[in-house]
Amino acid sequence: METKRWKVDNAVENLKNNPQIKQAAELLAENEVVAFPTETVYGLGGNAENDEAVAKIFLAKGRPSDNPLIIHIAEKEQMASFVEEIPSVADRLMDAFWPGPLTLILQKKKGALSEKATVGLETVGVRMPDHPVALAILKECGLPIAAPSANSSGKPSPTTAAHVAEDLSGKIAGIVDGGPTGVGVESTVLDCTSAVPTILRPGGITREQLEAVIGRVEVDPALAGGNAKPKAPGMKYRHYAPEAPLYLVAGSREFVQLLATKQMEEGKRAGILTTGESAGFYKADVVIACGRRDRLETVAASLYDTLRMFDESEADVIYSxxxxxEGVGHAIMNRLMKAAGSKVISETGE
Structure with missing residues (x-):
């Protein structure tokens, strides 16, 4: 398959009646799949009402068939066709954070969406992305669009069109290049069908921000692992992983350095994921600063790109x-734990 690629200007005034946006929207209406930027990561979009389109998403990504997809919309009114009701708590959150990196889990209407998109669940995750290109495409096609991250399943999520092309060229109909994304980690997923709203996946909107609007918010214990059927993307499977084994290190910089030194003494190419504050401290084959520790939002924005850089460096082992x-740190650690397969080395041995 030839994958078309369009470079578009993010300026809103340049997106009106844009022929490239129209072409991408037409492909979506024809039940093809197209990658486009959102404020979090690049999404791989397909018509959520059509089984064939949704099947193409799973096939292109190599995604497990029991992992539900988030539905993207451009207007709140679109939800009337596939959501049973919007609880008042969800309405308040939409007013506060939409468009933005917040996915709300709501009761779906039977038969309104492809069962493949919601993997047979009685609920559906919905969000309105805060990116001019995404919104322009969604408005142009007028469809609810299922859109997981536009990467091969299990690999670091894409924050540039180049990342998408690396994973999916020849497998999808098109890539809309709107430049690098901003937030860098996926949306927060909040279950609004439970008695107390519950975070199923931490992301760009923090628990503290949510609680400032609606009061108490819980965190699903399934985030710690287990075999429960996933209610949201990212709950069950290993994700975001670089090619080399990744280990999280609970300990001092000196301990991180010791681990890397031992690997190098054994002839292995050792990598260290750190931040700008500590990059000059380490001596290893590959040392990459992922943002700054005193500004965790910069770590989130750089995380997936950093993990892909380790692949390019051909590191044999990575210590992070x-x-x-706290804050967006919940999302950062959630993604790193997934990428590492929950492998943690503790300096204290605990």
């Missing part, structure tokens, strides 16, 4: 510093 689990 850990980050405080």
């Amino acid at each position: 510093e850990m980050f405080p689990e």
Whole structure:
């Protein structure tokens, strides 16, 4: 398959009646799949109402068939066709954070969407992306669009069109290049069907931000692991992984350096994932600064690109510093734990 690629200007005024946006939207209406930028990562979009289109998403990504897809919309009114009701708590969150990196889990209407998209669940995840290109495409096609991250399943999510092309060229109909994304980690997924709204996946909107709007918010214990059927993407499978084994290190910089030194003494190419504050401290084959520790949003924005850089460096093993689990740090550690397959080395041996 030839994968078309369009470079578009993000300026809103340049997206009106844009022929490239129209071409991408037409492909979606024809039940093809197209990658486009959102404020979090690049998404791989397909018509959520059509089984054939949704099947193409799973096939292109190599995604497990029991991993549900998030539905992207451009207007709140679109939800009337596939959502049973919008609880008041969800309405308040939409007013506060949409468009933006927040996915809300709601009760779906039977038969309104492809069962493949929601993997037989009675609920559906919905979000409105905060990116002019994504919104322009969604408005132009007028369809609810299922759109997981536009990468091969299990690999680091794509934050540039080049990442998408690396994974999916020849497998999808098109890539809309709107430049690098901003937030860098996927949307927060919040279940609004439970008695207390519950975070199923931490992301660009923090628990603290949510609680400032609606009060108490819980975190699903399934985030710690287990075999429960996933209610949201990212809950069950290993994700975001570089080619080399990745280990999270709970300990001092000196301990991280010791681990890397031992690997190099054995003839292996050792990598260290750190931040700008500590990059000059380490001596290893590959040292990559992923943002700054005093500004965790920069770590989130750079995380997936950093993991892909380790692949390019051909590191044999990667050691990563850990980050405080506060604010967006929850999302950063969630992604790193997934990428590492929950492998943690502790300096204290605990």
